[in-house]
Amino acid sequence: MINKNKLFLLSIISVIFLVLLAGCGNKSSSTQIEKPASNAKETKEDMKLVHDGKLTFAMSGLLKPLNYEENHKLVGFDVEIGTEIAKRIGLEPNPVTNPWETILQGLKGHKYDVIIGSMTATEERLKQVDFSIPYYISGAQIFVADKNDTIKSKDDAKDKIIGVVQASTHKEVAESLTDKVKAYPSEIFALQDLGPGRIDAVITDKIVGVSAIKEQGLKIKPIDNVLNQENIAVAINKDHQVLLDKINQAITDIMEDGTYEQISKKWFGINIMEKK
Template structure:
């Protein structure tokens, strides 16, 4: 009888250990991330935030969007990463940035693989049907880029019927459809922009910041065309029915702006305040 009970308990313990160790293969954790100070688990202020991991704010991004979020020496860095770490610190949590393919990043959030998306996601009305968004943490705009050698495209009207590159599952897919049905989707805007100089694409629609940074840092011979297609409010996405976490994130963003920390981070990466 005792031996039977022993084996029964052993099976239960092993089953629990296996269940707790399961991870989604698409989600990659940046093990080098550190908050600079350990936060006690079970903090009463964060108890109602419905966190994936106690004591941590796990936030996702593609990791392919330089200078917003990308890997350098196997470590996640960039503007989004620093904003995420600062938010985490201010709400009493350790930061846990992870990567997930952009085309499934919303599904991963709704599947509770992470607590938030801090990865330069535009707060669109369509996305608001699935998740909640914080107040914006930067403002940008969709912009058209072409090769510097392209003499055929002089205005947005000239995009009609051209081959346009965009990031997979981005809002830019719909923007491109207004001009053409020749649309090529890429896992990263950087890959699309690199196809402009050799002429594999006629144009790319992407975030203004991403394109301008590629021009300056990578030396890509590209240029903008026309005015911004639209103004975009970039915000933190979290699951619905998590008001406690949403309010905490909004307060953290507001406090960062008020005490000058936000401007300091933004100026470090872009030379200006992206909320102005």
């Protein structure tokens, strides 16, 4: 028979064994809980952000209604798109301004993470930085009075009077369509002449035209597709693939769930991602 002392000793050993088992179990559970936090930290580091937890995106701040200052705050289409992108990837939006002539240098110098300022993705710029998928499409487009049904494509503009801004690249496009080109000091003056019929059409940037419809209330309409498509995209440094992938996914998501169209119609009255 086991005496009382031996029974007491066995009880103590059993308790110690159970405590050790519980401790091992807790240690294992603790290790499993900590892993996601470690992975999250690694993901943030992979994005190589200028400011931890923030997406800092640059623009000129001088391109109304795309990006401009109002009551000491940056507003506009680009600002809202950048803000939505930041939120989709779990970051705080941090829009900033930089002079346009040095905006690429600022990006390469890591003053900000990306440029979301209506920058066209060109072959020349692609030598210096990478670009996201387009977040809108622009380019030269023909505008006519909304009651004009005689011009439905660029072919119909032949021999018609076309207004352009003097010394602009659109002048060359107009001259390829007609020998009746009228130069103006500004796009607005040219577009205002469409209603009274002083000219038949205007060739200007798509965004300029649709902004005039929304902001100036001009009774005009765009014709056909843009004449030379420009893909406007987010510019990012070449060694930031993780952040670029997240931005591309965010752009795709806001276009698919209807958020993009809501923002675009707020600022332009149309979905500017559409080609027409």
